[in-house]
Amino acid sequence: MSKKLPELVKDDPWLEPQTDQINARINSYSQLKNDLSDKYGSIYEFAGAHKFLGFNFDETNNGWWYREWAPAAHALFLIGDFNDWNRDAHPLKRIEGSNEWNGVWEIFLPKDEYKDTFIHGSYVKVRVLSQAGDQDRIPAYITRVMQEPNSPNFKGQLWFSEETNFDWTGDEFVTSSIKAPLIYEAHVGMSQEEEKMGTYQEFIDNVLPRVKDLGYNCIQLMAVQEHPYYGSFGYHVSNFFAATSKFGTPEELKKLIKTAHSMGIAVIMDIVHSHAVKNHNEGINEFDGTVYQYFHAGEQGDHPDWDSKIFDYSKWEVIQFLASNVRYWLEEFHFDGFRFDGVTSMMYHHHGHAGFGSYDDYFNMGVDVDAVRYLQLANDIAHEIKPDVLSIAEDVSGMPGLSRDVAGGGVGFDYRLSMGIPDFWVKLLEEQQDEDWNIWDLWSVMLNRRAHEKAIAYSESHDQALVGDKTVAMWLMDAEMYTSMDNASNNLVIDRGIAMHKIIRFLTCVLGGEGYLNFMGNEFGHPEWIDFPREGNGWSFQYARRQWSLVENGFLRYQKLNNFDRAMIHLVRKFDILEEGTPVDLLNMDSDNKTICFKKGDLIFVFNFHPNHSLPNYKFNVKEAGTYEIVLSSDDENFGGFDRVDVSDEYFTDEDNNISIYNTNRSALVFKKKK
Secondary structure, three states: OOOOOOOHHHHHHHHHHHHHHHHHHHHHHHHHHHHHHHHHOOHHOOOHHHHHOOEEEEEEOOOOEEEEOOOOOOEEEEEEHHHHHOOOOOOEEEOOOOOOOOOOEEEEHHHHOOOOOOOOOOOOEEHHHHHHHEEOOOOOOOEEHHHHOOOOOOEOOOOHHHHHHOOOOOOOOOOOOOOOOOOOOOOOOOOOOOOOOOOHHHHHHHHHHHHHHHHHOEEEOOEEOOOOHHHOOOOOOOEEEEEEEHHHHHHHHHHHHHHHHHOOOOEEEEEEEOEEEEOOOOOOOOOOOOOOOOOOOOOEEEEEOOEEOOOOOOHHHHHHHHHHHHHHHHHHOOOOOOOOOOOHHHHOOOOOOOOOOOOOHHHHOEEEEHHHHHHHHHHHHHHHHOOEEEOEEEEOOOOOOOOOHHOOOOOOOEEEOOOOOHHHHHHHEEEEOOHOOOOOOHHHHHOOOOOOOOOOEOOOOHHHHOOEOOOHHHHHHHHHHOOOOOOOOOOOHHHHHHHHHHHHHHHHHHHHOOOEEEEHHHHHHOOOOOEEHHHHHOOOOOOOOOOOOHHHHHOEHHHHHHHHHHHHHHHHHOOOOOOOOOOOOOEEEEEEOOOEEEOOOEEEEEOOOOOOOEEEEEEEEEOOOOOOEEEEOOOOOHHHOOOOOOOOOEEOOOOOEEEEEEOOOOOEEEEOOOO
């Protein structure tokens, strides 16, 4: 009897030896989904733990419930402003005999008795007695956490939506209006020029209009979940249901999202479910006194690279915590999707520290099948809540089926980040002279992605902008950027850097995926790295900001790069260049002149990477007779180029359907057939 072939295998026969493992992946998730549905009614209801745990108002009984999952705890006491921090006055009772909520403690506070003390904005903690001793903790499902003034300590804060009553009226944005994601990756705190921590409101006022002007249709917000250490870039999360108070209130974040929607911009959240901060005072580590409540025990629970804790995805209570987190952010804040951080680390016990030389490596004992199953569940829930959700995986391993549907053998993401592309550009810029570049390598790397798996391309993200690394602009121009970026300067390093910065990003954008990502400031070659305030730099905000004035002052070439990025993004949007299924037709590959000519959609692209070969009367075949016009030239003076091509010229095909152009070095030309 022949094996049942999943769609993933049908599309890639090289996966046939892994058919059993892929079917096991499908069946394992199907069994989990059935089991959860049997017990909770549906996976959507399963992902509603935040409606039961944490603080919730009970209309029927007219009061507040506080519940906490702490199976190994000996006793819990609710403490806070409401009882003058009395450590014994409000004990929780353990729920006994519950099939659904084992290990949960609860307390009920009648509104009539506590309406004047248990109030919006007041502070709370939970005292936990366990084998680890007597500790004051922040409730795990808390929705707001504040740092005490002039202190490293954090406290939970009661934040009642019925009090804030944010008005979503008029938010009619439809995520499916995004044909192809053009993502502006952003960090609210470092998004302002002033040397301080930025706010949600400042982002609304100063950054969203820039994003709209540039043409990006998505923003991807980093550092949304509460994190105690600002310098972690938001990746050491302590409070998973709390929007960080560092940048403002939850309502201000909602306003940011609603405002973005009014501009036609989707908002993607950088969600961290791959690990958690170790901290006891702020986080959930050893909450009930055991090391294995939320995380794996022993070495398996400690991340070797990130100094953080690793979730135990085999536990229902843990995946319920995380799945509920997915539902919470979508429903409460109207996010349009997620970029799941650290997916490679999640999917493998070795966290990606192993070679991936064959397909066996994606299905052997190195794979954390529980983590993969959780990711399938998270994607399933997200798509059930919001069918047009944008779900993106940060994975460097190349897991087959990562952005394929679960039923066909996939993990369920909509897109995967093309993480090999920035690595390729860095390696090329670091190790080879321009004269030695192999344009076939450029072509193959840009198109090297799995069939039927959509990808988000980028030449650089926040990773390359961090101190210790280099952006594309810094690789190209380095120290010269600080002295020779004015429009009047004549500097060969800057001339090369400006030209190459544009065409590297442009080729990546039009060929590298079905979406594109840029980190804020990189579009104009921001000259400074990112270095958050820390002891080593005197707690300075000098490098944790974006210098927008470099674009605005008008006499620096940063403005020219910004102009090109705007033109590039508007071009790919206008002509739907990144839409899935848009055909790509290679027209000419000229290794001697380092020129690539191809047609994509309705446009013809000519990229010349040669350092000095500018070729008059350069002829290539466009396959279709007619008259052609230039719709974009990277060599335009407005983009920091030299205006060597007259963009008003028309180009006529000869009897063999060739056109003849001036093929200028280190530039890109885009042609369109006139109707």
